[in-house]
Amino acid sequence: MKLFSLLILLFPAFFQQENAPLKLALMKYNGGGDWYANPTSLTNLARFCNDNLGTNFDTDYATVEVGSAELFNFPFVHMTGHGNVVFSDAEAENLRIYLIGGGFLHIDDNYGLDPFVRPAMKKVFPELQFVELPYQHPVYHQKFDFKNGLPKIHKHDDKPSQGFGLFWEGRLVCFYSYQCDLGDGWEDQPVHNDPEEKRQQALKMGANLVQFVFQQ
Numbered sequence: 707m708k709l710f711s712l713l714i715l716l717f718p719a720f721f722q723q724e725n726a727p728l729k730l731a732l733m734k735y736n737g738g739g740d741w742y743a744n745p746t747s748l749t750n751l752a753r754f755c756n757d758n759l760g761t762n763f764d765t766d767y768a769t770v771e772v773g774s775a776e777l778f779n780f781p782f783v784h785m786t787g788h789g790n791v792v793f794s795d796a797e798a799e800n801l802r803i804y805l806i807g808g809g810f811l812h813i814d815d816n817y818g819l820d821p822f823v824r825p826a827m828k829k830v831f832p833e834l835q836f837v838e839l840p841y842q843h844p845v846y847h848q849k850f851d852f853k854n855g856l857p858k859i860h861k862h863d864d865k866p867s868q869g870f871g872l873f874w875e876g877r878l879v880c881f882y883s884y885q886c887d888l889g890d891g892w893e894d895q896p897v898h899n900d901p902e903e904k905r906q907q908a909l910k911m912g913a914n915l916v917q918f919v920f921q922q
Contacts, residue, residue: 727762727763727764728761728762728763728764729752729763729764729766729767729768729780730748730751730752730763730767730768730780730782730783730784730916731767731768731769731770731777731779731780731782731783731784732748732767732768732769732770732783732785732786733770733771733772733783733784733785733811734769734770734771734772735771735772735785735787735791735792735793735797735826736791736792736793736794736797737789737790737791737792737822737826738789738790738792739787739788739789739790739791739819739822740787740788740789740816741785741786741787743786743788743816743889744786744816744889744890744892744893745893746892746893746894746897747784747786747889747890747892747893748767748784748892749765749766749767750892750893750909751892751909751912751913751916752764752765752767753765754892754910754912754913755912755913755916755917758910758913759849759913759916759917761916768780770783771797772793772797772800772801773793773794773796773797773800774800775800777804777809778804778807778809780809781808781809781810781919781920782810782812782916782919783804783809783810783811783812784811784812784814784889785812785813785814785823786814786815786816786819786889787816787819788816788817788818788819789818789819789822790822791819791822791823791826792826793826793829793830795829798826798829798830801830802830802831805830805831805872805874805879805880806874806879809879810878810879810880810881810919811879811880811881812880812881812882812883812915813827813881813882813883814882814883814886814888814889815862815882815884815885815887816887816889816890817860817862817887820884823882824836827872827880831872831874834872834873834874835872836870836871836872836882837870837871837872837873838868838869838870838871839855839869839870839871839878839881840855841853841854841855843869843871844918845869845878845881845914845915845918846869846911846914847914848913848917848918848921849910849913849914849917850910850911850913850914852910852914855867855868855869856868856869856883856886856911857886857904857907857908857911858885858886859886859887859888859890859891859900859904859907859908860886860887860890860891860898862885862886863885865885866885867883867884867885867886868883868884868885868886869881869882869883869884869886870882870884878918881915887908888908888911888912889908890908891904891905891907891908891909892905892908892912
């Protein structure tokens with residue numbers, strides 16, 4: 707069964723009305739980290755996808771708590787921040803069920819998230835390891851082609867950007883963009899004063915993630 711058909715079965719509320727606008731979702735988590743960073747990013751990504759992929763996203767994105775049943779209403783969930791991340795046992799189990807059941811999580815390191823999000827996700831999938839995706843992976847070759855993998859948007863530690871994944875039974879359930887900062891690139895231009903070329907790279911890579919989720 708194609709994932710899109712599976713998503714309709716698993717996330718009926720998301721598809722309940724024909725031609726109704728879909729919503730991207732931002733994950734709210736505990737621990738003190740600023741999960742709310744980049745408030746304009748998902749709005750701009752939704753608009754970019756509508757213009758370039760023919761999607762019908764509501765630009766007013768949803769906010770969903772990691773332990774909430776509402777998580778299952780959104781096939782694509784975005785997580786960001788700079789600081790601490792804490793998942794309770796119940797939250798980790800809820801996220802695990804969501805991802806195994808067909809959901810997708812994009813984690814975007816907004817600088818400083820890495821030492822906190824890795825142990826948090828290890829609680830969700832103790833048996834899995836983040837693996838770096840090769841440049842040939844389909845996520846880099848959807849509507850837009852990134853032959854060298856994840857684009858570098860912000861300097862951070864001046865390390866190369868890397869895209870990591872968690873795979874459940876061969877399916878990519880979580881994509882982790884590290885040393886890249888896609889979300890900052892999605893924000894309104896005056897927020898970070900990024901060159902338009904960088905913003906377009908970030909938005910195109912975000913659109914690839916969205917398209918991949920609905921077509922894998």
